[in-house]
Amino acid sequence: NAGVMQNPRHLVRRRGQEARLRCSPMKGHSHVYWYRQLPEEGLKFMVYLQKENIIDESGMPKERFSAEFPKEGPSILRIQQVVRGDSAAYFCASSPVDRMATEAFFGQGTRLTVV
Amino acid sequence: SQQGEEDPQALSIQEGENATMNCSYKTSINNLQWYRQNSGRGLVHLILIRSNEREKHSGRLRVTLDTSKKSSSLLITASRAADTASYFCATDGGAGNMLTFGGGTRLMVKP
Numbered sequence: 001n002a003g004v005m006q007n008p009r010h011l012v013r014r015r016g017q018e019a020r021l022r023c024s025p026m027k028g029h030s031h032v033y034w035y036r037q038l039p040e041e042g043l044k045f046m047v048y049l050q051k052e053n054i055i056d057e058s059g060m061p062k063e064r065f066s067a068e069f070p071k072e073g074p075s076i077l078r079i080q081q082v083v084r085g086d087s088a089a090y091f092c093a094s095s096p097v098d099r100m101a102t103e104a105f106f107g108q109g110t111r112l113t114v115v
Numbered sequence: 116s117q118q119g120e121e122d123p124q125a126l127s128i129q130e131g132e133n134a135t136m137n138c139s140y141k142t143s144i145n146n147l148q149w150y151r152q153n154s155g156r157g158l159v160h161l162i163l164i165r166s167n168e169r170e171k172h173s174g175r176l177r178v179t180l181d182t183s184k185k186s187s188s189l190l191i192t193a194s195r196a197a198d199t200a201s202y203f204c205a206t207d208g209g210a211g212n213m214l215t216f217g218g219g220t221r222l223m224v225k226p
Contacts, residue, residue: 033213033214035216040221041218041219042203042216042217042218042219043158043203043205043216044216045213045214045215048213056213091157091158093214102146102163102207104214106157106158106160107157108156108157109156109157111155
């Protein structure tokens with residue numbers, strides 16, 4: 001059973017381009033959480049999704065950011081018109097039930113660099 | 116605002132010494148976890164302590180939890196150069212019991 005898979009591991013985008021980050025949860029997991037980590041800081045919650053539903057997006061910036069978790073396929077975090085401040089590591093975690101605190105596993109992250 | 120705040124932000128010790136990191140949080144929790152992150156890598160789960168537990172051990176790790184003070188400590192005994200990493204505490208409590216992370220302690224163990 002593979003762990004949480006994120007790709008790409010590293011992504012470089014020019015200002016104004018779009019960034020698409022993918023997260024494939026562990027087999028059997030239907031809950032996905034996205035976190036962002038700025039350099040030298042802790043992880044900040046962005047969004048919590050179940051299959052085809054956004055449960056909590058209180059940590060998502062109001063503009064340019066969106067997330068989805070379709071019935072089939074990975075969860076996608078999409079950042080439109082990237083700016084330098086979007087440079088960060090983006091981590092996703094998945095869990096089988098609605099209990100991230102005790103059941104979640106993290107991926108290795110995608111490091112986004114905006115040049 | 117962050118739920119957990121680690122103290123100190125950075126710690127440098129010699130190999131063989133003990134390293135103690137502290138975490139304070141603000142609201143009631145069900146459990147508290149500690150994670151390690153090597154530079155540029157993902158998170159590694161170290162240990163989980165439940166709100167009704169006061170102390171927990173795992174190898175060279177010792178975690179304490181004081182819910183009256185809303186604080187936890189992580190002790191790494193007989194540190195090694197390989198322990199060099201950032202250490203984060205994380206608490207639950209949000210919708211879906213989501214984890215809220217502190218800012219981390221950056222530990223450097225000199226050989």
